[in-house]
Amino acid sequence: MNTARSAFIRYFVFFALVVSGNLCTAQETPNETKQIDALISIANQMHVEGKSKQLLTISNDIISRSNKLKFDRGMVYGYYYIASCFSFDGKFTKSNEYLKKAQTFSKYLDSDYRQNYRINGLLADNYRDLELYQLSISSYHRSMQYLKHIKLKTVIDSLSLATNYDNLSVLYNAMNLGDSAYYYLNKDKAILKNITFEDAYIEKSSCYLGLGTYHYKLNHIDSATFYYDQSLDLLKGKNHPFEISALYSKAEIYAKTDDSEALKYFELALSKAKEHDLPDLQADIYKAIGEIYSSRKNYKEANWYQEKYMKLKEQLNRSRTGQRDFAVNEVLNQQKQKFNNNQTSNTYNTYAVLGVFTFLLVIALYLVHKYRTKNEKITTETELLLNEKETIISKKEEETQVLKLKVNESFEEIVQLAKDNSPEFFSRFQEVYPNFVTNIMGVNDKMRLSELTLCAYIFLGFNTKDISSYTFKSVHTIRSRKYNLRKKFDLSPEENMELWLKNLPNNPTT
CATH class of the missing domain: 1.25.40.10 (Tetratricopeptide repeat domain)
Structure with missing residues (x-):
């Protein structure tokens, strides 16, 4: 009511x-x-x-x-x-x-x-x-x-x-x-x-x-x-x-x-x-x-x-059942479209990288030629370029450390939400790992919301007993659902599902 x-x-x-x-x-x-x-x-x-x-x-x-x-x-x-x-x-x-x-x-x-x-x-x-x-x-x-x-x-x-x-x-x-x-x-x-x-x-x-x-x-x-x-x-x-x-x-x-x-x-x-x-x-x-x-x-x-x-x-x-299924499928289709857009974007990025590489190669050849004619001047310019490169690398390393710290803090937060079986867990998980759902949908676009949530638990390193305890479901139920996931992903019994999920393209490891 x-x-x-x-x-x-x-x-x-x-x-x-x-x-x-x-x-x-x-x-x-x-x-x-x-x-x-x-x-x-x-x-x-x-x-x-x-x-x-x-x-x-x-x-x-x-x-x-x-x-x-x-x-x-x-x-x-x-x-x-x-x-x-x-x-x-x-x-x-x-x-x-x-x-x-x-x-x-x-x-x-x-x-x-x-x-x-x-x-x-x-x-x-x-x-x-x-x-x-x-x-x-x-x-x-x-x-x-x-x-x-x-x-x-x-x-x-x-x-x-x-x-x-x-x-x-x-x-x-x-x-x-x-x-x-x-x-x-x-x-x-x-x-x-x-x-x-x-x-x-x-x-x-x-x-x-x-x-x-x-x-x-x-x-x-x-x-x-x-x-x-x-x-x-x-x-x-x-x-x-x-x-x-x-x-x-x-x-x-x-x-x-x-x-x-x-x-x-x-x-x-x-x-x-x-x-x-x-x-x-x-x-x-x-x-x-x-x-x-x-x-x-x-x-x-x-x-x-x-x-x-x-x-x-x-x-x-x-x-309601028909409407609920329609709404879920609509959201999953949006995720699939996002994945396809990302794939297109990745293709463009590949061409861009090749273009940049070609451009840098031309510059390198030009510098070699210039080095032969103006050795002293090139030496000075090379030193400046190296210094600039070192500065950029140092800055990137600092940014990477800051990013790692933020990821670690976010990781601890979503782990706690998972342990609490919080209704906000999966929403927050997607914010921290924005490529997770689109990558999975790229493997199998028939995934349900409950299956995606279970994948998130596995991705975070929880074992069957942990997931059973935190989600108030029996160990048998969790094992059955993990077995169904393996079938959907076409994984052999020898493959580690946690490592497989973390090794999907663009999925950052914890």
């Missing part, structure tokens, strides 16, 4: 940012673009209120008008709105498709860090809801990097950062990493405490809901109830879809002591989930209501709700 939170909390931030941007530029734009800016403001209000159907209609109008005028900003915002509508409806790969379209307007986006923040933030939301947690973490952190580029930060930028912290807390909560979720909730809360926007009720309500969930999982019922009530108070009378999650959470509290009151809250949440056409939430509520009737031994009602839950969940899982 908590994964639904970030489907809503980005709305107000987006609205405030764009409206403020429009006010700053309205006097400088032609009438046609002013009209598009006006549509953007209307669309943002729909975005805030969660009116996805109306938003989809006006977004297509924005794109149509902007396309005729070659108005890049309108195209970017229009595509983003459509992406948010598809994300809201659970069509995450379709949402990503429109986000990629928005990203094609790179010239405009280079000057709009805030829009880049939102695009990467929504990508992260989609990856998280597809349970592609590593990709989600990377996108959230990339999103925050764009906020750091903004020199004159506003209150809205602070609200944007709070939104990202909230989304990270949702992500870590979905991964059952309560302490990490609580860490980001506190960062979120610290920012929101200083924000007085009345319309920031969505972000504040979400933060309270997250804190309530944290305490609920620890069985701190009084604290959980306090935060859930705070969340509901902020949403009272708003008829916003986010209220569904708050009602569901409050119903869970009552389910422990008063199932009649719990049923009342669940049914209200179900009614609103149907009104806003949110099948994910409907499925969770069907299951919860069925469990109440089962505890009352009313098996007829319990079975009815259980069947509704199973049917809807099966449809959702089928859709």
